[in-house]
Structures are given as structure tokens and as C-alpha cells.
Amino acid sequence: MDRLPMLCMLLLVMTSSYEALTVVDMTFTLGADTVYWPGSPPFNMTILARGNQSGGYWYESNTFFTPEHGGTHVDAPAHFYEGGWRTEEIPASHLVGPAVVVDVKTKVQADSDYLLTVDDIKKWESTYGRLPDKAVVIMNSGWGSRYPNTSRVFNTNTPTIPATFHFPGIHPDTATFLTTERDVIVVGVDTPSTDLGQSTTFDTHVILARYNVIGLENMANVEQLPARGATLVVGVVKLRGGSGGPARILGIVADEDPFGNRTGSASSLGV
Numbered sequence: 001m002d003r004l005p006m007l008c009m010l011l012l013v014m015t016s017s018y019e020a021l022t023v024v025d026m027t028f029t030l031g032a033d034t035v036y037w038p039g040s041p042p043f044n045m046t047i048l049a050r051g052n053q054s055g056g057y058w059y060e061s062n063t064f065f066t067p068e069h070g071g072t073h074v075d076a077p078a079h080f081y082e083g084g085w086r087t088e089e090i091p092a093s094h095l096v097g098p099a100v101v102v103d104v105k106t107k108v109q110a111d112s113d114y115l116l117t118v119d120d121i122k123k124w125e126s127t128y129g130r131l132p133d134k135a136v137v138i139m140n141s142g143w144g145s146r147y148p149n150t151s152r153v154f155n156t157n158t159p160t161i162p163a164t165f166h167f168p169g170i171h172p173d174t175a176t177f178l179t180t181e182r183d184v185i186v187v188g189v190d191t192p193s194t195d196l197g198q199s200t201t202f203d204t205h206v207i208l209a210r211y212n213v214i215g216l217e218n219m220a221n222v223e224q225l226p227a228r229g230a231t232l233v234v235g236v237v238k239l240r241g242g243s244g245g246p247a248r249i250l251g252i253v254a255d256e257d258p259f260g261n262r263t264g265s266a267s268s269l270g271v
């Protein structure tokens with residue numbers, strides 16, 4: 001009888017029973033290499049203090065400047081709709097919701113101008129069930145691995161010229177479906193824009209904004225979330241008068257309830 005494998009298995013079970021939550025950091029680090037839309041003023045962080053002080057203690061303090069729309073960030077509805085919520089007006093209840101991850105990697109590999117369709121959503125629903133109320137719908141296009149190389153993120157040799165951008169987005173018809181046929185509070189993408197790179201009219205932005213749906217752009221690690229079962233938390237800066245802003249986005253996957261009962265881990269949901 002093999003005692004070692006049994007011991008290992010017991011140890012594994014004991015260890016995993018302490019991991020009630022998996023927290024996925026869906027945020028790229030904000031800094032000098034953050035990817036901004038061309039024309040944005042540059043990120044600027046200045047050290048105000050970093051060193052031993054005469055009082056005998058260590059002290060660090062900085063100031064930083066950033067455009068709202070760069071790196072992992074929120075688009076507030078006011079960004080593309082007059083009268084839509086500005087950043088500080090987004091209710092907290094619209095910053096947390098059940099995450100739905102729609103995988104279109106294969107289609108995007110064949111066409112970098114791919115637009116997420118209503119059929120992609122319906123196909124997801126045929127496997128996992130109807131979108132939950134107050135859903136957070138996230139596109140996994142496989143684009144996140146390109147970040148922070150601007151040529152690769154915008155998919156062009158001229159990353160300062162938007163007319164040359166080629167990255168996937170969400171079809172305006174899909175935005176209409178999600179806002180009128182389903183109850184969606186947030187739409188997120190692993191690309192720099194909810195509209196595709198070639199868009200000049202930003203129809204998806206406008207539709208989402210008109211319905212006060214929050215946009216998330218340049219999301220990191222979307223492939224680490226299960227297709228369903230996670231909760232998304234959007235920790236956006238509460239900027240007065242803002243049209244968006246940098247956000248710490250967390251995906252929370254509950255493996256167990258606090259009483260030790262297993263619920264839906266990523267693996268048990270078949271991802």
C-alpha cells in the first residue's frame with residue numbers, strides 16, 4: 001500500500017480547505033509604461049519624499065498625474081453621453097456584479113477586427129444559462145498578452161494614428177441587446193476600447209453610455225476567470241466631475257462558503 005500518495009492527497013485537501021476565495025487581479029499596473037490613447041498627456045509621478053527623516057523615521061510620499069482613460073480604467077457614462085453618470089455619480093451597486101466571460105479568442109485570431117456578436121452571447125447562454133441580472137459581461141479576446149506594448153495593443157506600426165488601429169470590439173447590435181434585452185450594469189474588454197480599433201463613430205460607447213452601463217477597458221487576466229460564477233469588483237477612483245478613471249478591478253471566485261461548503265470553483269464550473 002502506498003502511504004506517500006495518500007499523505008500527499010490528505011495534505012492537499014487540508015490545504016485547499018483554507019482557500020475559500022481566489023482573488024484575480026484584473027488590473028495592469030499604473031505607471032510610466034501605461035498605454036494611453038494617442039494625444040493624451042503623459043503619466044507623471046514625482047517623488048516628494050523618500051528617505052530617513054530628522055525625526056528618526058522613514059517616510060515616502062509622491063504626487064502623480066494621469067489622464068482618466070489609460071491602462072485598466074473605467075468609462076463613466078458621461079464619457080459618451082450628455083447627462084450620463086460622471087465617475088463619482090456611479091452608484092456603488094453598479095460597481096459589483098456577477099461576471100460573465102465570453103471567450104472569442106479563436107474568432108479574433110482569424111480576424112483582428114472581430115466584433116462580439118449577439119450570437120456569441122446566445123451561445124454562452126445555451127451553455128451556462130441566461131445572463132444573470134445586474135451582470136458584468138466581459139469579452140475575452142486574448143488581447144491582454146499584448147499589453148503594454150502599444151504597437152501590439154493597437155495592432156499597428158503607427159500607434160499614434162488611430163485610423164491604423166486594428167483590434168476587436170463589441171458590435172453595436174450586441175450593446176443594444178445587452179442594454180435592452182438583458183440586465184447588464186458593466187461591459188468590459190481586454191482591449192483599449194469597447195468599440196473596435198477601426199471605429200470612427202464609437203457607436204458601442206454611445207449605446208452603453210445612454211443606458212448608464214459602465215465600460216471597462218484594458219482589463220488584465222480575463223482568462224483567469226471562469227465563464228460564470230465569479231463576482232467582479234470595480235474599484236474606480238471616485239473622481240468628482242470625472243468621465244472615468246483608473247480602476248483596481250478584482251475578480252472574486254468563491255471556492256467555498258464561509259462554513260466550509262464547496263460552491264462553484266473555477267474547476268467545478270468546467271473552465
Ligand SMILES: *[C@@H]1O[C@H](CO)[C@@H](O)[C@H](O)[C@H]1NC(C)=O
Nearest residue numbers: 042043044045046063064065
Ligand atoms: C511632473 O509633475 C511635477 C510635479 O507636479 C512637475 O513639477 C513636473 O514639471 C511634471 N513633469 C512633466 C514632464 O510634466
Ligand SMILES: *[C@@H]1O[C@H](CO)[C@@H](O)[C@H](O)[C@H]1NC(C)=O
Nearest residue numbers: 050051052053056057058059
Ligand atoms: C535609513 O535608516 C535606517 C535605520 O537607521 C538604515 O538602516 C537605512 O540604511 C537608512 N536608509 C537610507 C537610504 O539612508
Ligand SMILES: *[C@@H]1O[C@H](CO)[C@@H](O)[C@H](O)[C@H]1NC(C)=O
Nearest residue numbers: 148149150151152153156157
Ligand atoms: C513591441 O512589439 C513590436 C511588434 O511586435 C516589436 O517589434 C517591439 O520590439 C515590441 N517592443 C517591445 C518593447 O517589446
Ligand SMILES: *[C@@H]1O[C@H](CO)[C@@H](O)[C@H](O)[C@H]1NC(C)=O
Nearest residue numbers: 017256257258259260261262
Ligand atoms: C454544509 O451545509 C450543510 C447543509 O446546509 C450543513 O449541515 C453543514 O454543516 C455545512 N458545512 C459543511 C462543512 O458541510
Ligand SMILES: [Zn+2]
Nearest residue numbers: 069074075217
Ligand atoms: Zn476609456
